[in-house]
Amino acid sequence: MSNQSLKLALLATAAGLVLSACGGSTSSPGSAGPITLGGGGGGGGTPPVSQNFVDLVPGDDCQTGTVRSTLDLTDGQSNIVGQVEACTISGTISANLTLEAKNGYALSGPVFVGEDGVANVSLTIPAGTTIFGETGQDYLVVSRGSRLNATGTAAEPIIMTSIEDVLGTVDPINDRGLWGGLVINGDAPINRCIDATVTPGTAGCERSGEGSSGLYGGGNTAHNAGTLEYIQVKYAGNLINNDDELNGIAFQGVGSGTTCNHIQVHNNADDGVEFFGGNVTCTHLVLTGNGDDSLDWTDGWQGGAQRVLIQHAGGAGDQGIEADNRSGNNGATPFSDPTISNFTFVGQDGDIGILVREGTRGRIVNGVIVNFPDAGIDVDNDLTLQHLQSGELSFASILLDNSVNVLSGDSGETVDTNAIITNSPNIALGNNSLSDGYFPGNRENVIPAVDVSMVAGFDNLNFIGAFSPTETEDSNWAQGWTFGLFESPTECPTGTLSTGDVVGGKSICSLSGTITDNVRLNNNFAYELQGAVFIGIDAGSDPAAPAAGADTAILTIDAGTTLYGAQGEDYLVISRGSQIRANGTATAPVVMTSRAEVFGTADLANDRGKWGGLVINGRGPINRCIDGTVTPGTTGCERSGEGSSGLYGGGTADDNSGNLFYTRVSFAGNLINNDDELNGIAFQGVGSGTQVDFVQVHNNVDDGVEFFGGSVNVKHLVLTGIGDDSLDWTDGWDGKVQYVIIDQADGIGDQGIEADNRSGNNDVTPRSNPTLSNLTFVGGTGTDIGVLLREGTAGDLYNGIITNFDEAGFDIDNAATITQATTGNIALNSMLISGNAEDLRSDGDTTAPQLAALANGSNNQLGGNVTDFAARPVGGDRYAPGTAEAAVTATNVNAVDSFFDVVDYIGAVEDANDDWYQGWTLLVDQ
Known part of the structure; x- marks a missing residue:
């Protein structure tokens, strides 16, 4: 096999990698799809085909x-299962050496670059070179004073790996510790000295490195160990003993003069990257599948990442980050005291996203920490907590979405870690909306980002996380040189089945029945709902006491993904305790629609009821209970x-059923009978922890x-062409909504809003009492009422x-609703009601309650000029207000509740430049 063929083979050894909870997939440096190493029960795919003999010296010429040499891979019983011919490097490199990309190189035992x-x-490694080890005793050490000039490129990364990888027998999910790793020693300051009489951080303070890798440390903060760019280090790490382990890359006393960027460590047996003191800064780090901590620091590291x-x-x-100053002292x-900025940490079975302890300081900002089972952030040890209180250890602009976001008091600390961190600038808790992982x-x-441009080697990036808002799986900084991160999967995600059909160039996967494992739907496929699909088994009304048989799950839907149903009996239900994470974007919304639209046969203006819709069940308070002896609004009140979408309700007002971001539901609704109909989206007892926007x-x-x-x-809600009421509430809803467009079709549709407290018992509590702001409601010919408040509801x-x-x-x-109006529990403020057949309806009732509601507010205008929105064509600035609307003084609703944005205009749209919808x-024109 030629070395060029070897490069292709190495890039294909991710064939067993599980991508985005899908079945097996082939990976390459330029792959496109998030890695989920060993997760989701998706299997390992097809193992790579092994090569019995690989020739990495095609010209038979190894330089001085x-x-x-010919190296053997055995099966543990002295049987040779493969051979590699390579240029072998051993012992100490005592003169400058430049490798050649046309050859492959084997490390034999510890190989030292220079002698301290x-x-x-200098050891120079050109782009595209492959270096490998046979055993845990094979590793590369750069001695103090020497340099490693390893300069790969995005198209030709340098690969440091194992002989199994070269031969194609590696298990890319489970193999670790197949060779040693890379150690770089420098003479930058450290705080742990062999000689206890030496002052830490000075020239005489040095220490022996792990794995008998020589001495490091000194007083040269600007130490230069060379250049590391575009490098993969895979399947390394050797457990020499319980206290002496080889990391993927160990930066030991390495200084700020060293160049370090675009580095990946994959499946190291110990830590991915560890910094032992020094001042080096690294950018563009990718750490995947590592067996211990992904990023570790100790002994006075003052660099950054x-x-x-x-x-x-x-x-x-274990940890995403495990951070120490110095154990024992x-x-x-x-x-x-490093700075870590612009990071994305995705847990699975590991412990904690960031564990800071043993006296470390630092600034950790602009990050995303999700899916860690123990905690997102934990601060241990008294001195570390003192640094947190003083601000010498700080966190800012971080989104946390974990089982426990901030662990507090786990080691007997009395400091309220949770309060300090969650009250730090721009710390956000709750659902993430990461797309493609x-x-x-x-x-x-x-989430606003912190400016870190004052940190040497850092860019000022105005976003949080490792990737910018404009980067995608097809175009991002990690594409082209990393291993196993991005590849379009070829098999339907776990939890779905292939139908064997294709639409628009995408294979169709089906969802059916009850799904009790987490499922991620990526946009490489289209998805068909077959019957009523339930996410999770009902967890009951009390989060503290899950119902018998409960089995919760999370359905994550990536941006640009389409789900569809073919008939009214096809619909999606999120059970109590489970979640939906619909992570659409403005340019790639999540679409839930009919089969007809997907296959291009829909009548976009007139189709309705072609599939069921979306139902979300939560554990929020409701005022209608199955059991008439239960107090409404309490934990036991459910319905x-x-x-047949299951039970909902409880006593948890902030219950979290997930999120809907940039999500469109079209042509749904099923008339099961006169009293049982499916809405486009039914929010049934859904709590305020759920996030709904666009x-x-x-x-x-x-x-x-x-x-x-x-x-x-809810924010940014668009309701168009609805066959009954566009926006309906009942049973005690008390949420908030800002920016609502309702545009009714001619000849169909009832109310813009139909609002109840509870039929049959209008005054039951908790009473429906929502607050809505920035509304543009446009009726159509044959439609009924813009806003109908009845059956005891309150609201503003x-x-x-x-x-x-x-x-x-x-x-x-x-009568109950009239009472709410006359007692001030219904109020209108800055409302323009004009251009209707009747602006205030008086059939059967006097106009007194309507007028009272108007009187309870301010800046209202009844009648007079109003823009003829219906006369404008759909698209463009259809809902932009005119001079009549601009003349109405807006109310600062942010002063009512901080949920609302500060606005100085009425209506859902500010002006012709406001294109959020x-x-x-x-x-479509209807």
């Missing part, structure tokens, strides 16, 4: 300083949802969105426009 205090030499991606593997790995100086979505992109329901046969109790909040409306409704703009019905929605 290396020896042409005797010979300072920017753009760091960590992905843990199933069944392996936490106060030793110089303190470890790593790329920021709506949630990440709204059966429409369409959602459209188009042409649903029943209501567009209906809230059945709960406290969920701000900054709205209601126009073009055939019956009325605003109506209050029922365009691009990701389906807008």
Whole structure:
């Protein structure tokens, strides 16, 4: 095999890698799809085909300083299963040596570049070179004073790996510790000295490195160990003993003069990268599947790392970061005090995202930490906690989405770690919206970043996480040189099955029945719902006491992914305790629609009821209980949802059912019977921990969105062509909504809003009492009422426009609702209600309650000029206000509740330049 063929073979050894919870897939340096090492039960795929003999010396010429050799790989019983011919390097390299990319190189035992205090030499490794070891005793050490000039490129990375990888017999998921690794020694300051009489951080302070790798440390902060660029280190790490282990790369007393960027360590048996003192800064680090900690520091490291991606593997790995100053002497100086910025850490079976302890200081900013089972952040030891209190250890601009986000008091500390960290600048807790595993979505992109440009070697990046908002799986800084990160999967994700069909060049995968394992749907496929699909088995109304048989799951849907149903009986239900994570973006929304739209046969203006819809069940309070003896709004109060969608309700107002970001639901709704109909989206007892932003329901046969109790909040809601009520609430919903466009079709549709407390018992509590702001409601010919409040609901409306409704703009019905209006529990502020058949409806009731609601507010205008929105063509600036709307004074609703953005205009759209509703929605003339 030629060395060029070897490069291709090495890049193909990720064939067993599980990508994005899919079945097996082939990986390459330029692959495109997130790695999920050993996770999701997806199997390892097809093992790579082994090569019995690989010739890495095609010209049979090894340069001086290396020896042409044939190396054997045995099966542990002295049987040779493969052979590699390579140029072997052994002992100490005592003169400058430049390797040749046309050859492959084997390390034989510990190979030292130079000799500390005797010979300072350089080892130059050109782009595309392969270096490998046979056993854990084979590793490469750069001695103090010598240099490693390893300069790969994105197209031709340098690969340091194992003989198994060369022969194609490696298990890319589970193999670790097949050779030693890379050690770089420098003479930069450290705080742990062999000679206890020497002052730490000075020229005389030195220490012996792990794995008998020689001395490191000194007083030269600008020490230069050479250049490391575009390098993969795979399957390394040797457990010499319990206290002496080889890392993938050990930076031992390495100084700031060293160049370090675009480095990946994959499946190291011990830590991925560890910094033992020194001042080196590394950027663009990728640490995947490492067996211990991915990023470790100790002994006074004062460098930094920017753009760091960590992905843990199933069944392996401890901390994302394990950070120490010095064990045994936490106060030793110089303190470890690095800056870590722009990182994305994705856990799996590992312990903690970031564990800081033993006196370290540092600044950890602009990051995303998700899916760690023990904690996102933990601070241990008294001195480390003192640094946290003083600000010498600080966190800012981090999104945390873990089982426990900040662990506090786990080692008996009295400091409230959780309060300090969560109250730090721009710390956000809750659901992540990472798409394709790593790329920021709506949630990440709204978190302000900290300016780190003052840190030497750092760029000022105005985003959090390792990747920018403009990067995608097809175009990003890690593409082209990394191993196993990005590759389009060829098999349907675990939890789905192939239908054997293709649409638009994408294979179709199906979901059916009840799904009890986490599933991630990537946009490489289209997905068909077959019947009622339940995510998870109902966990009951009390999070502290899950129901018998409960089995929860998370459905994650990546940006640009399409799900569809073929009939009214096809719908999606999120059970209590489970979650949906629909992570669409403005340019790649998540689409839930009909088979007809997917296959290009839909009537976009008139199709309705072609599939079921989306139902989300939560444990938020409701006021209608199956058991009439239970107090409404308490944990035991639950109810059966429409369409046999299971139970919902409880006593947890901040319950979290996941998130919907840039999600469109089209042509849904199923009339099961006159009393049981499927809405486009039914929020059934959904709590405020759920995040909903940029959602459209188009042409649903029943209501567009209906809230059945709960406290969920929404921003940026578009409801078009709905067959019944566009926005409906009942059963005690008390959430908040800002920016709502309702555009009804001619000849179909009832109310813009139909709002109840509870039919049959109008005054039951907790009472429906939401707050809505920035509304643009446009009726159509034959439609009913813009806003109908009835059956005891309370609520406030701000900054709205209601126009073009055939019956009325605003109506209050029922004695209980009239009482709410006359006692000030219904108020309108900065509302323009004009251009309707009746602006205030008075059938059966007097206009007194409507007028009272208007009187309870301010800046309202009844009648007069209003823009004829319905006359404008769909698209463009259809909903932009005109001079009449601009004349109405807006209310600062942010002063009412901080959930709301500060606005100085009425309506859902500020002006013709405000295009938030365009691009990701389906807008058609009806």
